[in-house]
Amino acid sequence: MTAHDPDCEKCEELLQGYLDRDLTHKEVVIAEGHLDRCDYCRRRYRFEEHLRRYIRISASERMPAGLLAKLSELRGPTADGF
Amino acid sequence: MSESGAAEPEAEAGRRIASEARERVRFEEEALELADQVYRVARRMVGTREEAEELVQDTYARAFRSWRSFTPGTNMRAWLLRILTNLNTDRGRKLQRTPDLQPLEESDYYLANKLAAAEGEQVLDQERVVERLSQGGVVDALAALPHDFRDVVVLVDLGEFSYADAAQILDVPIGTVMSRLHRGRRILKQKLAEESLT
Numbered sequence: 001m002t003a004h005d006p007d008c009e010k011c012e013e014l015l016q017g018y019l020d021r022d023l024t025h026k027e028v029v030i031a032e033g034h035l036d037r038c039d040y041c042r043r044r045y046r047f048e049e050h051l052r053r054y055i056r057i058s059a060s061e062r063m064p065a066g067l068l069a070k071l072s073e074l075r076g077p078t079a080d081g082f
Numbered sequence: 083m084s085e086s087g088a089a090e091p092e093a094e095a096g097r098r099i100a101s102e103a104r105e106r107v108r109f110e111e112e113a114l115e116l117a118d119q120v121y122r123v124a125r126r127m128v129g130t131r132e133e134a135e136e137l138v139q140d141t142y143a144r145a146f147r148s149w150r151s152f153t154p155g156t157n158m159r160a161w162l163l164r165i166l167t168n169l170n171t172d173r174g175r176k177l178q179r180t181p182d183l184q185p186l187e188e189s190d191y192y193l194a195n196k197l198a199a200a201e202g203e204q205v206l207d208q209e210r211v212v213e214r215l216s217q218g219g220v221v222d223a224l225a226a227l228p229h230d231f232r233d234v235v236v237l238v239d240l241g242e243f244s245y246a247d248a249a250q251i252l253d254v255p256i257g258t259v260m261s262r263l264h265r266g267r268r269i270l271k272q273k274l275a276e277e278s279l280t
Contacts, residue, residue: 012190016264020238022245042124043206047194054212055270056240067135071117071142075110076149081264 007034011041019048109149113142114158123241124166126224127233132172137173141166160247167233167251193271196279214221215278223273231266 014031017023023031026038120141125134145152145225152161189195197214198206205211222230237248238259245263249256 016190016267020245038259040203043198043203044191044194047206047212048190050212051193051271052239054215055220055224056242056272058215058217059126059224059236059240060122061125061131063118063138064131067121068114068117070104070135070139071114074139074143074146076106076146 005038008038008041011035011038012044015041015048018045019052021082105154106149109152109154110146112151112158113145113162116162117142119159119241120162120166123163123236126221126236126240127167127170127229129225137166137170141167142161144169157239157247160243160251163237163241163243164251164253177225186261187267188272190268190271192268193275196275213273219277220275223270223277227266227269231262231269234262235270237261 011031011034014023014027018028018031035045117138121134121138124138124141125131128134128137141162145162152158194206197211201211201214217263224235227235233252234248237243237251238245243251245256248263249259252259
């Protein structure tokens with residue numbers, strides 16, 4: 001619970017990149033080292049990870065029935081004939 | 083090379099046409115297999131289901147016309163989304179002004195901290211806490227993002243495109259993708275916090 005600890009601040013700065021797998025090896029070592037030690041940041045890491053998945057699931061809407069058939073009709077003439 | 087008369091070039095032309103037709107069919111089939119994924123991204127870039135359907139149809143009409151400009155072996159989903167975002171901009175969205183943003187210097191942990199304060203720190207250990215946010219609320223919060231930010235968040239967080247692909251699709255530098263993503267996610271969290279805690 002040390003929100004203003006400089007190590008936590010550094011961890012917060014790295015966390016989104018960590019979740020995006022966009023950190024350098026050195027940064028990954030720093031982030032993971034801190035997450036191992038810090039309960040506060042570990043909770044936030046799990047929260048962020050879960051939040052992303054939840055956003056993806058919530059916002060994902062399947063293609064309406066019938067759209068695929070409409071798209072197929074747009075195919076070029078060479079695709080006809082079966 | 084050989085002198086076998088006029089029949090040879092003709093047969094060659096026939097083979098070329100047949101092989102091009104096969105290539106085209108293969109292209110069309112691959113594109114159609116991606117339709118659901120393309121739609122899912124399109125749906126969150128526009129306001130209504132009807133607009134999304136129309137946009138996807140326009141995208142496929144153009145893609146099928148200009149299939150020759152696709153390089154086989156490259157990312158077709160990104161190629162289709164590039165067409166789609168261009169069409170979306172052409173549809174007049176560029177006329178919309180990005181609304182002035184409220185000062186926003188909240189941290190990346192903003193939503194987590196708000197929920198932790200409201201529910202108790204320990205509750206963040208239970209992954210269920212995220213599900214206190216309504217699914218409809220997530221959709222509304224995304225829709226409320228200024229479109230420049232929304233497009234990037236939708237491509238990366240929903241479409242699971244890399245920064246590099248998103249940069250290519252939107253025709254902006256990769257650094258712009260990263261800064262819009264960073265800011266877009268923060269705005270999204272702020273909206274989710276407002277919605278779930280008021």
